[in-house]
Amino acid sequence: MARHGSAKPFTAVRIRLRPQIPIIKAASPLKVTFLGTGTSQGIPVIACGCEVCQSPDPKDKRLRTSIHVEINGLSLVVDTGPDFRQQMLRENINTLDAVIFTHAHKDHIAGMDDIRAYNFIQQKAVPIYADKIVQEALRRDFHYVFADEKYPGIPEVEMNTIEYNTPFTIGTTKIEPIMVWHYRLPVLGFRFGDFTYITDANRIDEVEKEKIKGSKALVLNALRKTEHISHFTLDEAIALAQELQVPDTYLIHLSHQMGRHEEVTKELPKGIHIAYDGLQLNID
Ligand SMILES: [Zn+2]
Ligand SMILES: [Zn+2]
Numbered sequence: 411m412a413r414h415g416s417a418k419p420f421t422a423v424r425i426r427l428r429p430q431i432p433i434i435k436a437a438s439p440l441k442v443t444f445l446g447t448g449t450s451q452g453i454p455v456i457a458c459g460c461e462v463c464q465s466p467d468p469k470d471k472r473l474r475t476s477i478h479v480e481i482n483g484l485s486l487v488v489d490t491g492p493d494f495r496q497q498m499l500r501e502n503i504n505t506l507d508a509v510i511f512t513h514a515h516k517d518h519i520a521g522m523d524d525i526r527a528y529n530f531i532q533q534k535a536v537p538i539y540a541d542k543i544v545q546e547a548l549r550r551d552f553h554y555v556f557a558d559e560k561y562p563g564i565p566e567v568e569m570n571t572i573e574y575n576t577p578f579t580i581g582t583t584k585i586e587p588i589m590v591w592h593y594r595l596p597v598l599g600f601r602f603g604d605f606t607y608i609t610d611a612n613r614i615d616e617v618e619k620e621k622i623k624g625s626k627a628l629v630l631n632a633l634r635k636t637e638h639i640s641h642f643t644l645d646e647a648i649a650l651a652q653e654l655q656v657p658d659t660y661l662i663h664l665s666h667q668m669g670r671h672e673e674v675t676k677e678l679p680k681g682i683h684i685a686y687d688g689l690q691l692n693i694d
């Protein structure tokens with residue numbers, strides 16, 4: 411057709427004459443609140459007399475690991491651990507637009523029942539985002555939430571599936587899943603704009619590391635100084651943060667065996683920080 415013959419050269423000329431405008435979409439600013447930064451037992455550990463568990467420093471009190479993210483007007487939490495209720499009350503989080511799950515270990519899902527408060531106040535189900543493995547665990551552990559005949563007053567959720575290698579959106583916010591290894595269990599980390607959150611990992615494949623590069627801030631788990639089968643040690647987390655060249659890295663999921671916040675902080679290289687409960691980051 412004649413149309414094709416004339417359209418092609420015209421298009422080519424037009425592209426050449428256009429000034430070069432880089433198509434880089436600025437990342438949305440976000441605010442991150444560390445709801446909890448402790449390992450599965452939290453700190454203090456029940457009945458433990460060690461110097462970390464007995465420390466008077468508020469930074470040595472660590473609830474189970476979770477974050478709250480505010481982005482594009484959305485209020486999101488990553489994981490609902492056993493301390494979820496207490497964390498939402500402490501941080502005065504009065505709306506919840508979605509929960510995103512990293513993996514199905516109890517210290518990351520146990521508090522899901524308490525999203526009921528948001529069902530009541532918002533008068534709708536809370537969307538949750540999880541991979542297939544986590545969904546199976548949620549359906550088992552919270553069977554009543556997914557029952558055909560529901561008892562009145564139980565949590566109401568709207569299940570959304572996260573596929574590995576496939577970014578998903580909540581509202582207008584794009585979130586990129588990053589698959590990491592927690593011994594043999596795949597765990598999801600998430601990149602929100604220039605911020606990447608990774609918990610419960612001891613190994614990351616090269617292809618997934620590429621997804622983290624270019625972040626302005628990174629959260630990474632570091633359990634303790636001595637080796638562990640499914641978590642990065644302090645040295646391993648520092649080495650990874652330096653390899654990825656992220657300007658600021660915040661370490662989470664600490665065991666009481668890591669030592670006191672103040673002492674460990676003194677030993678850290680530039681750009682590596684130990685997170686603490688209630689810490690907030692504003693990322694432009
Ligand atoms: Zn954990
Ligand atoms: Zn202790």
Ligand SMILES: [Zn+2]
Pocket residue numbers: 513515592610
């Ligand atoms: Zn875990």
